[in-house]
Amino acid sequence: MNGTGGNTPGRWGDLPARVGSAAVMLTVGAAAIWAGGMWFQVLVAVIGGGMIWEFSRLMGPDKQRFAVPMGLLAAVALASTAVLPAQAIFPVLLAVAIAGATQLEKDRLVYGLYAAALILACFGLIVIRETRGAYWIVWLVSVVVVTDVAGYFAGKLLGGPKFWPSVSPKKTWSGTVAGWIAAAGVGMVFGGVPLIVLSVMTSFSSQMGDAAESALKRRAGIKDSSNLIPGHGGLLDRFDAMLGAALFVLLMGAALGLPAV
Numbered sequence: 001m002n003g004t005g006g007n008t009p010g011r012w013g014d015l016p017a018r019v020g021s022a023a024v025m026l027t028v029g030a031a032a033i034w035a036g037g038m039w040f041q042v043l044v045a046v047i048g049g050g051m052i053w054e055f056s057r058l059m060g061p062d063k064q065r066f067a068v069p070m071g072l073l074a075a076v077a078l079a080s081t082a083v084l085p086a087q088a089i090f091p092v093l094l095a096v097a098i099a100g101a102t103q104l105e106k107d108r109l110v111y112g113l114y115a116a117a118l119i120l121a122c123f124g125l126i127v128i129r130e131t132r133g134a135y136w137i138v139w140l141v142s143v144v145v146v147t148d149v150a151g152y153f154a155g156k157l158l159g160g161p162k163f164w165p166s167v168s169p170k171k172t173w174s175g176t177v178a179g180w181i182a183a184a185g186v187g188m189v190f191g192g193v194p195l196i197v198l199s200v201m202t203s204f205s206s207q208m209g210d211a212a213e214s215a216l217k218r219r220a221g222i223k224d225s226s227n228l229i230p231g232h233g234g235l236l237d238r239f240d241a242m243l244g245a246a247l248f249v250l251l252m253g254a255a256l257g258l259p260a261v
Contacts, residue, residue: 021229025238033129033137040129040137041082048122049075050235051243052115054225056100058216058236059111070100074115078122093119114216121209121243124250132258139190140202140249144242146186147179147203154178168214171207179203191261198252198259202245209244213237 032043053071074096081089094116101112129137155175163171180200187199213236217225224233252258 151175205248
């Protein structure tokens with residue numbers, strides 16, 4: 001009686017909470033993506049501010065005093081990009097990272113770089129929605145989601161060698177490659193051959209976003225960035241992959257342009 005049945009809750013015990021939370025997030029996200037404009041920007045600003053709050057807390061217990069102000073500052077900065085002159089947007093966004101870094105006695109470079117990447121990735125989502133439309137946001141979200149889902153199930157079912165055990169002990173090569181294959185399928189559906197390579201590269205970038213946050217958590221000695229989302233931990237735990245993907249697409253679009261689909 002304690003054989004397979006006893007192992008099942010441990011192996012899949014977090015699945016109901018993960019699925020339920022994911023359903024809520026997908027519903028809210030889909031509504032904001034469809035509405036676009038102010039609604040999407042406000043959602044991104046709130047999530048971005050929440051992630052900066054979590055990141056500021058993650059830097060150490062003695063840094064708690066500035067976590068809330070930094071989160072609010074990031075949210076306001078992201079929301080303000082709707083009315084700021086184009087030449088002022090990047091200075092304002094990067095000022096948030098600089099302001100936070102100057103409050104620390106150590107790890108200033110780590111804080112500044114990660115906070116800047118986080119805020120720019122959030123801004124990238126806003127830019128993609130405004131310039132490329134909902135279709136590209138849905139593609140981006142789909143790539144990140146299928147990468148995570150395929151990696152989760154392939155890792156659980158197939159196991160095998162670890163992808164980067166010193167940073168993310170649970171991630172396997174089977175799950176990593178399954179994520180790339182699933183992302184290639186998304187690329188084929190959304191844009192055919194021109195989008196397959198970009199989808200796989202975006203999938204890898206999402207995995208690197210996840211790995212970066214895992215490294216920060218291991219450095220801080222914590223499991224989750226917070227407990228805001230049942231089954232997923234905090235906002236950073238859920239959206240770290242999206243940050244890597246969005247930042248990559250923003251930079252790729254600026255440097256080489258994105259394929260016409």
